[in-house]
Amino acid sequence: MDGVPPDVTYGLRGDVLTRLMPMAAVVSPSGHIRVAGPTLSRLHAGVPLTGARFLEVFGLIRPGPVSSMAALAALAGRRLLFQMRNPAATPLRGHVLPLEPASLAGGGLAAGGLAAGGLAEGGLIVNLSFGISAPGAVRDHALTHADFAPTDLTVELLYLSEAKAAVTEEMKALNRRLHEAHQDAAQRALTDPLTGLGNRRAFDEALLRTIAAARRGVPFALLHLDLDHFKAVNDTLGHGAGDQVITAVAGMLKSETRAGDVAARVGGDEFAVILAGQRTASAIAGLCTRIIRHIERPIPCSEGTARISASIGVCLSPEGFELAPAALIAISDAALYESKRNGRGRCTIRPALRDQPDPDRETPPQG
Amino acid sequence: MHGLINRSIQSFLRDTYGDALWAAVAQECGVARSGFEAMLSYDLALTETLLAAASRHLDKPRAALLEDYGAHLASIEPVRRLLRFGGIDYPDFLQSLDELPGRARMAVEDLILPDVDLRPGAAGRFAIVLRNGWDGFSYALAGVLRTMADDYGALALIDVAPDGSTLRIDLLDESFAEGREFRLAAGAA
Numbered sequence: 215m216d217g218v219p220p221d222v223t224y225g226l227r228g229d230v231l232t233r234l235m236p237m238a239a240v241v242s243p244s245g246h247i248r249v250a251g252p253t254l255s256r257l258h259a260g261v262p263l264t265g266a267r268f269l270e271v272f273g274l275i276r277p278g279p280v281s282s283m284a285a286l287a288a289l290a291g292r293r294l295l296f297q298m299r300n301p302a303a304t305p306l307r308g309h310v311l312p313l314e315p316a317s318l319a320g321g322g323l324a325a326g327g328l329a330a331g332g333l334a335e336g337g338l339i340v341n342l343s344f345g346i347s348a349p350g351a352v353r354d355h356a357l358t359h360a361d362f363a364p365t366d367l368t369v370e371l372l373y374l375s376e377a378k379a380a381v382t383e384e385m386k387a388l389n390r391r392l393h394e395a396h397q398d399a400a401q402r403a404l405t406d407p408l409t410g411l412g413n414r415r416a417f418d419e420a421l422l423r424t425i426a427a428a429r430r431g432v433p434f435a436l437l438h439l440d441l442d443h444f445k446a447v448n449d450t451l452g453h454g455a456g457d458q459v460i461t462a463v464a465g466m467l468k469s470e471t472r473a474g475d476v477a478a479r480v481g482g483d484e485f486a487v488i489l490a491g492q493r494t495a496s497a498i499a500g501l502c503t504r505i506i507r508h509i510e511r512p513i514p515c516s517e518g519t520a521r522i523s524a525s526i527g528v529c530l531s532p533e534g535f536e537l538a539p540a541a542l543i544a545i546s547d548a549a550l551y552e553s554k555r556n557g558r559g560r561c562t563i564r565p566a567l568r569d570q571p572d573p574d575r576e577t578p579p580q581g
Numbered sequence: 582m583h584g585l586i587n588r589s590i591q592s593f594l595r596d597t598y599g600d601a602l603w604a605a606v607a608q609e610c611g612v613a614r615s616g617f618e619a620m621l622s623y624d625l626a627l628t629e630t631l632l633a634a635a636s637r638h639l640d641k642p643r644a645a646l647l648e649d650y651g652a653h654l655a656s657i658e659p660v661r662r663l664l665r666f667g668g669i670d671y672p673d674f675l676q677s678l679d680e681l682p683g684r685a686r687m688a689v690e691d692l693i694l695p696d697v698d699l700r701p702g703a704a705g706r707f708a709i710v711l712r713n714g715w716d717g718f719s720y721a722l723a724g725v726l727r728t729m730a731d732d733y734g735a736l737a738l739i740d741v742a743p744d745g746s747t748l749r750i751d752l753l754d755e756s757f758a759e760g761r762e763f764r765l766a767a768g769a770a
Contacts, residue, residue, distance in 0.1 A: 349767075352765050357766075369666060372767075373663065373688075374687060376666075376767050377687065377688030378688075384619045385620055388619070391618075
């Protein structure tokens with residue numbers, strides 16, 4: 215402190231004191247509240263604090279309970295935590311400092327409530343504040359600007375708390391929108407826009423997952439389907455009709471395959487299907503026959519009627535067996551090529567494993 | 582320009598003049614119909630384009646549009662509350678305006694407002710000079726101050742001087758009317 219001797223005493227009227235520190239209390243050596251700041255009194259819900267015993271209204275939580283004024287005085291200068299014994303159990307941060315008894319001649323704290331004709335008696339001054347419990351306390355006791363000294367930062371704290379909440383809400387909402395947009399974009403990247411089936415990328419990812427499952431014992435079959443006479447549709451009826459045909463075929467594949475299967479459009483008029491789970495070669499042959507028959511039915515388009523067929527190649531992968539995706543695709547491609555070479559409109563099934571029992575190598579559609 | 586400003590202009594246009602007006606203005610400026618993100622940053626030129634398009638569609642001068650925008654902004658409850666924190670009564674609120682840029686940054690770190698220089702004059706008159714910022718804020722602030730006068734129950738004449746950066750305030754009566762209630766604790770009954 216510059217130049218002012220520390221033992222000079224200043225007279226401070228009680229009402230000046232409580233305007234400076236609206237949450238202060240002057241406590242007599244006997245432990246009675248002589249003066250209480252107006253905001254502190256508001257926390258006490260209208261029951262006057264003056265005359266009450268300080269330690270009965272305010273319990274000391276940290277460092278720990280005290281039962282005498284002497285014990286409280288011994289904690290002078292330390293950071294303390296009180297809890298008000300009101301229903302709200304308002305936590306209050308505070309510190310206590312001793313008040314020196316003043317002589318009649320000198321200055322001293324002339325507090326209200328002194329015994330008539332008595333000397334200024336000393337005791338303790340306690341200053342309290344809310345700390346981070348401010349928002350709750352302000353709400354519980356309906357405190358206003360006027361309840362805080364102009365230098366008090368409680369109002370600033372409330373402002374900051376409210377502004378932060380608003381900004382956090384906005385950030386959360388932005389994150390939600392970004393996440394949804396990301397998911398939409400990821401979905402679009404895997405989808406064929408014309409048919410809604412997965413595209414080549416989606417198929418490649420699904421195949422990797424299927425191979426991983428096969429490692430754990432789940433068999434599958436890989437089906438490669440190529441339309442026959444599709445180019446003629448584009449040439450005679452136009453590309454609009456071509457799109458309608460592709461869409462129709464996609465619909466047929468969706469209806470002929472099960473929930474766990476994955477159908478994808480992997481080329482202009484090429485489709486691939488992963489058939490999940492155990493299926494016999496003849497069951498697969500039957501499925502291919504149904505698909506081809508369905509595709510061979512005349513397809514009405516706005517520009518005319520399209521007549522197409524399909525060639526299919528299948529690679530059968532038994533359980534516990536693992537080949538790289540490229541190898542499996544090569545086998546189904548080779549089977550597809552064989553179907554094309556042998557007259558189209560048919561299905562060829564090949565085993566992935568060389569010493570698998572060889573299924574019927576070529577299954578022309580019946581009838 | 583901070584997204585909060587663009588987004589609040591968007592809300593102002595939509596709330597006051599309807600979805601169709603906003604959609605037309607947005608399309609003209611190349612802004613998606615969903616509009617601006619409050620927490621992102623945009624080119625200032627885009628804000629000017631937006632205002633020019635709105636001004637043309639509504640046949641309203643830019644200054645008048647910005648004043649209406651400011652008035653609307655201060656009527657949005659969360660914004661109104663944050664402004665009310667600034668002062669116990671209207672004179673106190675006016676006196677605290679030089680803290681406005683600091684308060685804004687305390688709330689949103691990258692929301693940069695112009696420096697505010699409050700100059701009291703004679704008998705209830707004030708001048709507020711804005712510096713180092715977008716000139717649109719002068720007109721918007723005039724609108725804000727008019728709405729806040731009502732909010733506090735004060736009667737004041739406010740306008741922007743021809744220089745575009747000085748606000749002139751004539752506080753006629755600080756407690757002309759009751760004013761709206763403001764409780765310090767958010768969400769209080």
